[in-house]
Amino acid sequence: MEKTILIIEDEQQIVEICRDYLQAAGFSVISAADGLSGFDLVWKANPSLVVLDLMLPGMDGMEICRRIREKSSKPVIILTARHRELDKLEGLESGADDYLTKPFSPRELVARIQTVLRRAGNGQGDKNFQKAALQLDRDHYRAILPWGEVSLTPTEFDILAELSSRPGEIFSRGDLLSAARGVSFESYERAIDSHIRNLRRKIDREELGERHIITVHGFGYKYVE
Template sequence: MSAGPRVLVIDDELQIRRFLRISLEAGGYEVHEVANGLDGLGRAAQLRPDLIILDLGLPDISGLEVLRRLREWTTTPTIILSVRDADRDKVAALDAGADDYLTKPFSLEELMARLRVAQRHARPGPQSSTHQMGSIEVDLSRRQVTRDGEPLKLTPTEYALLRLLIQHAGRVLTHKQILREVWGPDYVEETHYLRVYFAQLRQKLEDDPSRPRLILTEPGVGYRLAVAPEGD
């Protein structure tokens, strides 16, 4: 018999994890569990779960930070389970990319119903946290970039630009789109930023920065990341 949908539970309360495992397995789910945020990020990248149940109050990094990092590379439906019931906490989690929010203590029947709804709304297709571009490998779950296996040091802005290109690989991003996403809406006219930072990125990523094959310029429009290095 094939296993049911995979659920990853990220919660530091042992009793909650045990309760969820017993209850969800009885409902036909395949359950995996971790007790902190960093392990949760690693497990999510390895397991590729169908659903994630996430606590906000984790011992290492906050559940909100876990959620933000997940949303850098995956749209896996994520339901927050938390003792925090203030509207500001719910709004912050939903703004960060949560699909739903339940407060503890919770009704098992309601949780199961919300899991079913989240499954119905899930975007289809596999999502990988690792992207290979010739000799360059980017692991979005770990925020690591390597070239021929050796770590590359990118500034936060350079990494944000690269991540944005990867998220829209093969598509042209306009100057204003990039500036809005990376610097914010007040910077959409500052196109000189892009010339500087894309030149820096090419110096680090391209074999020949003067003849780029990964990060391509669409004259007068913007930039795009080649799905396969140009010329291959």
């Protein structure tokens, strides 16, 4: 079935170039030129994936991404003209699955979209995973814990599945990047730190002394039950 990509971008030339490449790759494309109408289309058109510029009139891309994440695990790829590493990491912390820095290759965008959508599909291996108190539901990208359930992005799901598959074992950032199955963060392994922070906000209850994802300084991260 043809998948629909929503592009929220105020530079029409970029939209048209991306549309041409995505349609050639078999996607349907819709677009919005400002943040408010783009955010509205997220829910009205229910696209398979959102390509989101950060600097938009009406509502900026960071705010759109945060609001999407309040209700949905729909895949989001951010486009940014901001070259600072901090800006890229902030985009990931807002809940994006990947990012591209302008100027970018339309072919690379298509490849990133295909990679993220593959992970957001049925996935590889078992769809459901349970280890002690944690249950992972790939069908709905949820983590189910004794106190409740939380929605995860595809990237967060894959990272948590890798960590919890071998409790107590230390995983490097490189290990976790590989677990995300092809997501490219250029040289920024620190992008994993952003996803780890998001996961901790969702599954840890530090106020009750419950911490599942532990930092092992100088080495990486581990999951404890």
